[in-house]
Amino acid sequence: MIYTKEIVKDKFWILENSGIKIGTLRFCSSDDFVVNVTNTDISKGINNEHVTYSELTQCFGEKILESKESPVVVESNPLSERKALKTSLGIVDEYPSKHMPYNIETIELKGKQIPTYTKSKTSKVRYVAGYYGVRFPTDWRWFYGGKLNTLNTYSFIGPFKTKSEMQNETKLAIKRDEL
Secondary structure (H helix, E strand, C coil): CEEEEEEECCCEEEEEECCEEEEEEEEEECCEEEEEECCCCCCCCCCCEEECHHHHHHHHCCCCCCCCCCCCCCCCCHHHHCCCCCCCCEEECCEEECCCCEEEEEEEECCEEEEEEECCCCCCCCEECCEEEEECCCCEEEEECCEHHHHHHCEEEEEECCHHHHHHHHHHHHHHHCC
């Protein structure tokens, strides 16, 4: 039996046949889908082409877009579109956080306002939100969602709201230090 697994809500599905991935299905516009199937016998000749919703249901059945399993839904959000170093689970003072933030507090550290949080309501370990360039003993490194103690120990630049901004500024710091 062929069914789909929804990956991006109302936009992208994986086609499966008895638990084996056989292709993908992508929504393009109001009544336009792109079907990409590895075995064209299953798709009745539809492969890697634009089809209408009626052609899609004619080939795979009326319930093809209804996931058999609970969907793994990835909501479109600006953090994932910026391709964060790792998945962002929250926002702390407009900066992305690597974990679900609790006990949010802005702390002044080395003359900068640093957005911090804990990973649970009872935790005492503070993490920083945003992107940073950190000068470790050997070189500059990119830093995202780490412990506040790391920034306390080493010199750093940031915080930055985007990965690209952090990368550019860190590269400039490397050139300044001639590493």
